[in-house]
Amino acid sequence: MKYEILKKQFGYDTFRPGQEEIIDAIMQGRDTIAIMPTGAGKSICYQIPALMLEGITLVISPLISLMKDQVRSLNQNGIRAAYLNSTLTPGQYRKALMLAAQGEYRIIYVAPERLESESFLRFVQQARIAMVAVDEAHCVSQWGQNFRPSYLKIREFMQKYSGQWRFCAFTATATKQVEEDMIGLLGMRSPYIVKTGYDRKNLFFSVEYPANSFLRLLELVRQRSGQSGIIYCIRRKDVEELCEKLCAAGIRATRYHAGLSDEERNANQEDFIFDRCPVMVATNAFGMGIDKPDVRYVIHYSMPSSLENYYQEAGRAGRDGQSAECILFYKAADERVLQFLLENQDFGDIGETQRKERIAKDWRRLEAMKGYALTQACLRHTILTYFGEDSPEQCGACSNCMHEYELIEISESVHTILGAIKSVRQKFGATIVLSLLKGSRSARIGQYGLDQSAFYGSLSGLTMRQLQDILRFMIQDGLVETTADTYLVLRITPKGSRFFAHPSSLTMRQYKKGKEPDAQDDEVFEQLRAVRLRLSRKYRVPP
Template identity: 35%
Template structure:
């Protein structure tokens, strides 16, 4: 037997956990860890990720260190292990120095098998030195997506772990998380510098979850839907973006007579722990909380997760949604989507990504206000005012950036709960602070990109699970059959199509690819949908000739299908996530990675296929109900946007609630000049036509 191994996993599984066998994926991970290799494990929430490192820790000689980001998460894990008779403890900021020393001493004596540690412990030299005298069998980094600044929950303290591993002799290291894109996984490997690691990425799919996205325009609709879900499913979590919203929703639930708790960062540590325990012990049916709640919460009967507002990323959304149905039984995860909620997430992005100028302003203010001991006794709000920063969150983030560069530190003010700021290198001028501007801008860009992906998911008319699986790099994911799209009329009408339809779709996608360019492995569009369709039907318009589109190999390739059919096909391909429209001054169409696979014949998809038939663009006295495309006109598009803006402002509604950008683009390209023809435009329903259409028709008529 290997000298490191003191017990076989299957024995320990039965002895300590009372299980006769593993869940899907667990046995492979445990087996790999037992070989002594470093590794990276991505396993979905509810898949039994914790056991994958707890079990080997019990089977290996020595102490296993578990790095965990939240005190509540540590306590929950340690309490559960101790209840099973497993010697485990935790070391974090809630303990006094004497208690920390005592637990470290007991680690040396071999009294513990698992020790949970907060990542900030590794900036304390005495703690790292203490570990040098301890036989560390396994170093497990839980919630390892926190290692990556491109992850959805980056924690700067995690960045020290790679160097800490070197200092303590490079014990076997395992990084584990529930959600990580390929980019984030690469960061995890790089920061920890894992040695010839194994990588196990379990399927992200949660077949027992019904992922629903419901569009709402008012808060009253959100409350109505929450009431319906709570009545039907009883126990669950309502996630809100802000503390204020948590209090509002919790108060509303109390008024309805529903047993619930409210949980957010504005509460003291003790109050958060007590509140969390109320929910864990099933003394309350519903938790209303900000996003930190639920990480590692071991309550298996959560039957629903509701997102009151839009999350900031697909990673955050799916991790939070995954806290439902951990017992494997059916559960519902519903996002109440209103595009206006993106403003809150944009505020957060701005707050956690201070500009270089903001960081400089904060640093200069600290230098100006420092006393003889180079200390500043001001609150973050006072610094915000003095440094003329608009977003209060950005002040804390700016100070964090200065701390990571070794320029300042925060300290406790004697006799007060407030914290002060101390300059560590007061001689360094603002112009020499050495902050990497490019890195700041890149992180802001990626955070904004994550939010854009979340919005794209909400608008997509393709299976929610399938879309998310492909976002995380899982190719050829199957449809779930239980999300709102799969259950809708769209889902019932969708099919993989005949061989002729598939060939037409692949030709259309080839046309998109020919009129796009690939930069850094990603497709970027250069033309709008109308111009692409013109090229595919072999239009002889001046715009086509001027851009030399008539020289492309795909020119006229789908002439027999006609403009009307292809426009509908493009709408269907957009809904299915095969093409996308880039945001910017003009709506440019390009191909998605999934669309590229289908174009190359490497994958299939279900589509709501347009009715076959050639373009029948015959003019009639009422301005033709089948309209001939005349090309995109940016000036007309801007005029129509101005009309929409004025209507939205007057009625105090989002602009998209009048007409979507897609509808305005169709107005611009097809130029309907009567109410009857205007009603044929995609996105113009009867109610909107009666209320708004006439104003847009007037602009089109007078434009010429």
């Protein structure tokens, strides 16, 4: 029966890795946890059992946009589904509950906050529930990104109303701690756990350190003209400014963040999904559950706050299995913004001890993210190791692996940079310190009298890019750290102090000109895209 549903309702002949195993475990009545990367087909794993079971499947989902996309897709496939959330008027909500109670829907998506609604709980007591599926289950853990306190209500809900309901939970990213939290905080009973692996072999990972972020972004977007891409920023105002500048440069871009009205967010999302605006500039409010398989690139214009966030957001590229790019821009200034946001979060009513614990966890996640941005090791290996998965030390398909490099001796340069930081009493950031070493004649160097320093121009033989590379190595190696006072300043660590007192040989990989992924220039492919667009408009469905 599962194969018949797979073919008839979803159009596939075979299951992807892990899908059949998960479906079988659910149908055997076992509590089930599935950890599958974005694009691996998690939704089918609970939608097929929902169609095989007698009764209603409740899907607890964190985002309205996710619910709408899933319900629309199901209804287009001939599967009656609905959602219950705050976008419905009281009349629409009552009608939806009435139709659900009459067995009109096989699958109903609900926000976790509904578990505290009296009208919803009355419906649950009367309806024939077959299964509860928790989507984005990492939201239950304070160790994971997107923590949602309302997810903590799921355990009580299941214990009070479950009976013989089947219970399953799904996520794309979960460290060992988050996995343990999902089991304990959701109250799962000896769950059957399926992990299909985190590796997305079709994704090409790269990190860039652009001198002019916007000009580099514009270059990348123009090189990928006609392709769908997502550009992530930290702040809403960055989204607004960047989208406006891209549009002014002739790029068909739109925007998405929580400060827009529901109507505008929905309209902009539709423009992106239907390829009217192939470029989406957004905060992390966009993307969870967005079903657009042909996103060819995801560019993080700002560094996100954790590797969990980064891998989930980057994973929205290439969900169709075709090659796609995940590009991260690293700018030291982003750290200051992230540190401010981290320390000024709204923690609700939790106590001071818990608040400090949460901040400490977030600091560790930010440090891991920064480590990824600065590492010279394989980027894929760095990600997979973070999530506890074994992998080769070189993947051959990330920017760090694909560049040719040579080892250079940098101990003298490092000693000079440390001396310069000490000479300015550790009061300045990277720009001032490196400008001092380069012998810059900028107004700020003159303003602070640094052109009189013994270190002025002492590394003028190196390019600014080479100086930046060496400083990034020093930060990654733990010789120097960036500390936010009123702004980011460079501080020498105890390890750096020991090296300054007793210098030793230090080598760094210096990259030669790297290989770029081949640009897609396929006339037949472009013709097929045009046919697909005509058909999507004819049938009013996303391409």
